[in-house]
Amino acid sequence: MPLPDIEPIPSPRLTLRTVRIEDLPALLTINGDPEVTRFLPYPTWASIDDGRAWLERMEGLTAAGATRQLVITLNATAQVIGTFLVFRYDEGSARAEVGYVLGRKHWGQGLMHEALRAFCRHAYTRLGLRRLEAEVNPDNAASNAVLQRVGFRHEGTFRQRWVAKGRAYDTHFYGLLASDWSDSP
Numbered sequence: 476m477p478l479p480d481i482e483p484i485p486s487p488r489l490t491l492r493t494v495r496i497e498d499l500p501a502l503l504t505i506n507g508d509p510e511v512t513r514f515l516p517y518p519t520w521a522s523i524d525d526g527r528a529w530l531e532r533m534e535g536l537t538a539a540g541a542t543r544q545l546v547i548t549l550n551a552t553a554q555v556i557g558t559f560l561v562f563r564y565d566e567g568s569a570r571a572e573v574g575y576v577l578g579r580k581h582w583g584q585g586l587m588h589e590a591l592r593a594f595c596r597h598a599y600t601r602l603g604l605r606r607l608e609a610e611v612n613p614d615n616a617a618s619n620a621v622l623q624r625v626g627f628r629h630e631g632t633f634r635q636r637w638v639a640k641g642r643a644y645d646t647h648f649y650g651l652l653a654s655d656w657s658d659s660p
């Protein structure tokens with residue numbers, strides 16, 4: 476069975492919902508910023524064609540059943556301000572990995588903390604997942620902080636696991652079990 480469709484996930488300031496083709500111009504602003512893509516395993520988008528190719532890839536992965544690509548929107552304006560990827564879903568083990576990106580002008584307001592908490596709640600109470608995972612570059616201080624503040628545990632470090640942008644780098648591996656999860660902020 477594939478990962479079930481994810482219905483819109485609300486939080487006080489945000490909604491996580493499935494990506495649509497109309498989101499690409501907003502996503503180009505986000506992924507066209509080299510500061511945003513600095514720690515990401517893909518190049519900075521140069522044009523809307525990069526966005527189209529990305530969406531096509533995401534649609535293929537979604538059809539294969541283990542991936543769902545969501546976007547993060549602001550409730551106040553419906554503006555798309557980021558992405559939230561659920562991938563490497565393993566039905567038998569009821570686990571999946573998450574990856575997230577926020578446009579630079581929205582950093583530092585606790586928004587990814589809010590989005591990740593909302594997703595964790597949904598994953599454990601609605602999707603029946605029992606474990607969420609994330610891999611992060613040790614130098615990505617903000618992302619490591621977000622995960623730890625939500626309650627993810629640093630379970631190990633893989634040496635030179637990825638090569639991206641011409642350089643090999645380590646990754647911190649994080650996990651959060653449904654049984655670790657506390658819904659209080």
Ligand SMILES: CC(C)(COP(=O)(O)OP(=O)(O)OC[C@H]1O[C@@H](n2cnc3c(N)ncnc32)[C@H](O)[C@@H]1OP(=O)(O)O)[C@@H](O)C(=O)NCCC(=O)NCCS
Nearest residue numbers: 511575576577582583584585586587588616617618620621
């Ligand atoms: C990582 C990212 C999603 C964080 O989003 P955010 O909404 O700015 O994060 P929050 O405001 O929820 O802040 C989370 C924590 O990070 C800390 N933080 C934020 N920016 C930081 C920085 N540059 N250096 C150190 N800590 C930082 C905050 O103080 C906060 O810690 P606290 O909760 O203990 O106070 C955002 O910076 C981003 O999109 N970066 C580019 C894409 C990326 O790297 N994605 C992750 C790939 S693994």
